[in-house]
């Protein structure tokens with residue numbers, strides 16, 4: 001597999017620019033998720049990488065091959081790029097084996113070439129867990145099985161780069177979670193360089209080595225899942241990637257004085273003056289209860305639990321602060337407080353301060 005380098009790429013639909021000046025380098029064997037809300041340009045970027053749309057500016061390279069520049073686009077079938085679409089879109093009149101082998105040369109060639117092709121089809125069917133399904137027709141497969149065939153078909157010609165366009169979106173929740181984990185493991189085992197488009201934050205954070213967050217055609221942040229979640233580059237990224245607790249406050253000496261007390265914080269993207277109004281953002285699990293009496297003296301704020309949303313492994317608590325604000329706090333569902341309990345809340349790691357302007 002090879003590296004994929006997208007540099008300053010812009011893509012237009014007539015007078016509408018759908019992708020603006022995006023630069024993205026995917027290392028060999030890396031799985032990168034392109035995450036963003038509907039209409040932000042994810043699919044357009046993928047189509048340009050696949051060679052189905054021309055670039056208005058910039059370039060796309062795989063390894064040392066220049067594949068797209070404005071005015072020159074290597075056609076899709078010559079780019080060495082595989083595509084797994086949202087719905088499997090298998091050829092209905094072909095068997096599973098014929099679908100997998102569709103893009104593998106050798107069908108009408110010598111006996112040795114045919115044998116190599118059949119071996120590749122069998123190997124891939126095994127790889128995606130469908131070794132016993134080679135003779136089946138697509139209409140005899142479940143949605144998850146069809147999507148596995150689509151993955152095997154895309155991997156069969158040994159592409160340099162694999163593009164996956166929301167491949168799990170059409171599957172029900174349980175199947176989606178299981179299949180996406182399997183697929184990520186398989187891609188890692190194969191050392192596949194892959195770009196996965198999704199609008200599902202959890203999918204991006206759990207599967208990818210790095211996440212490219214897109215907004216309105218631009219790259220809003222490109223980093224590891226931890227970076228994107230713990231150090232969002234803007235308040236928009238913070239809100240889009242996960243739950244946030246937002247409080248207005250005043251910046252003073254590296255702390256934000258707000259309804260939760262004087263909370264230590266890092267300013268993101270600006271240098272606040274002492275006394276400046278800022279917006280503090282916290283993840284709900286950064287807030288913890290301090291039920292012990294000693295905590296009374298510690299920084300924090302008194303609160304009453306007003307709601308609990310139980311999710312099995314953890315729970316989201318809604319707490320009303322005596323100062324009048326409301327915050328949400330995520331706790332492991334081991335020993336949970338009850339609605340009506342009074343707690344003292346503290347923040348266990350520095351929050352993020354964004355400009356209130």
Ligand SMILES: Nc1ncnc2c1ncn2[C@@H]1O[C@H](COP(=O)(O)OP(=O)(O)OP(=O)(O)O)[C@@H](O)[C@H]1O
Nearest residue numbers: 013016018036037038039040041042043044045199
């Ligand atoms: N063929 C087209 N002609 C004109 N504009 C288009 C065309 N296809 C997409 N667009 C516009 O380009 C922008 C990006 O669309 P794109 O499909 O890339 O977004 P997306 O992030 O993949 O969205 P979704 O998650 O809903 O699939 C949108 O504003 C869309 O309306």
